[in-house]
Amino acid sequence: GESVGLHLPTLSVQEGDNSIINCAYSNSASDYFIWYKQESGKGPQFIIDIRSNMDKRQGQRVTVLLNKTVKHLSLQIAATQPGDSAVYFCAGPGGGADGLTFGKGTHLIIQP
């Protein structure tokens, strides 16, 4: 099955700087990946997704990059704000049927 993991459990950045959260996956046949944001006491919230036929996708202040050669994807958040403080998960197929497999998450901490 799919294995999706995060490189760092905690990432601390200064407010206004850019944040980069990394994720590795094991199944080269995975055809999509999703980034979720989970704030304390809340359920995961969809941020952005990317299909395997793409290398890059941009949203509002976020960019996801997919490197299929090394089975790695990243989430870039521009001009990080206090409201970006949360745990970020990458997810991909392989949880069973249409279920998703999530990594353990990276806790993004914003320093004032």
Place this chain on the structure above:
Amino acid sequence: ETGVTQSPTHLIKTRGQQVTLRCSSQSGHNTVSWYQQALGQGPQFIFQYYREEENGRGNFPPRFSGLQFPNYSSELNVNALELDDSALYLCASREWGGGNTGELFFGEGSRLTVL
């Protein structure tokens, strides 16, 4: 448009008991899935319901079961509770799109503590 709602938000049970968690899917969504999230971990897929039938399951034992109702709401039932069942149980809904997950909308979860 209402989002995914879950009840109860918190509950405490003892080992061996049974629990039922409830979920109302987002308006217009016909597919509901359940995830278990242990403390400090990512969510793990339990199962998915579409048209009132389970159509996908993760690596969870049969004592985890569910229902989906004609209005697309859902229940998660766990029998013979174990200490390791303590977790946040998340319900997510989406509009069925075949192999495309579409965008999953999560509720805020039911925090279960098993003593």
